[in-house]
Amino acid sequence: QVTLKESGPVLVKPTETLTLTCTVSGFSLSNARMGVSWIRQPPGKALEWLAHIFSSDDQSYTSSLKSRLTLSEDTSKSQVVLTMTNMDPVDTATYYCARVIPFYQDTSGFQYYFDSWGQGTLVTVSS
Amino acid sequence: SYELTQPPSVSVSPGQTARITCSGNSLSKKYAYWYQQRPGQAPVLMIYEDSERPSGIPERFSGSSSGATVTLTVSGVQAEDEAEYFCQSADSSGRVVFGGGTKLTVL
Numbered sequence: 692q693v694t695l696k697e698s699g700p701v702l703v704k705p706t707e708t709l710t711l712t713c714t715v716s717g718f719s720l721s722n723a724r725m726g727v728s729w730i731r732q733p734p735g736k737a738l739e740w741l742a743h744i745f746s747s748d749d750q751s752y753t754s755s756l757k758s759r760l761t762l763s764e765d766t767s768k769s770q771v772v773l774t775m776t777n778m779d780p781v782d783t784a785t786y787y788c789a790r791v792i793p794f795y796q797d798t799s800g801f802q803y804y805f806d807s808w809g810q811g812t813l814v815t816v817s818s
Numbered sequence: 819s820y821e822l823t824q825p826p827s828v829s830v831s832p833g834q835t836a837r838i839t840c841s842g843n844s845l846s847k848k849y850a851y852w853y854q855q856r857p858g859q860a861p862v863l864m865i866y867e868d869s870e871r872p873s874g875i876p877e878r879f880s881g882s883s884s885g886a887t888v889t890l891t892v893s894g895v896q897a898e899d900e901a902e903y904f905c906q907s908a909d910s911s912g913r914v915v916f917g918g919g920t921k922l923t924v925l
Contacts, residue, residue, distance in 0.1 A: 737916055737917070740913070803908070806872065
């Protein structure tokens with residue numbers, strides 16, 4: 692059974708750095724055919740993909756936040772860590788980690804989708 | 819930036835058929851995926867590669883594609899299907915994009 696669980700602070704102050712950990716089970720982070728993504732959802736709003744990692748050499752970030760995001764993984768602990776710098780109240784959201792499956796088509800390149808999700812963790816940015 | 823457009827809401831009576839659309843220029847070239855999100859819960863993958871259903875997803879959920887529009891169809895809607903539904907695809911660079919979500923209300 693695949694499970695993912697997010698952990699981290701529930702409250703951060705503006706300008707601080709957020710560090711979230713995703714602990715997975717039921718699959719290996721060493722398996723290059725699947726990875727871990729972070730997706731967030733502000734209260735009452737849509738989902739927003741942030742980043743994903745398949746290995747320490749294979750990561751991708753959303754363009755609008757690329758300068759603030761860093762992903763790392765510890766395969767021995769089955770953990771993926773997301774850091775987001777310079778937090779702002781607009782970053783208040785539920786942050787999800789999810790298992791990401793890549794799919795390749797000759798005609799259209801890579802696509803990704805999310806077949807298992809963590810329960811999410813609400814992070815509030817406030818002084 | 820690339821966008822996927824969904825209607826904000828769809829309402830149907832129990833037993834009827836609900837259709838939720840998702841439009842985007844790249845959908846004729848890229849697959850679409852659909853997620854169900856009940857209040858206070860994480861999203862659940864309902865449809866992948868336009869029309870495939872993961873194991874455990876009821877047969878009343880189906881997906882289809884026509885040009886730049888994909889459609890999630892829920893046949894014989896049940897009260898438990900009331901939820902937010904999000905489509906997802908990719909832009910020309912392969913980066914993930916989500917639609918704005920559609921609230922399905924069962925009257």
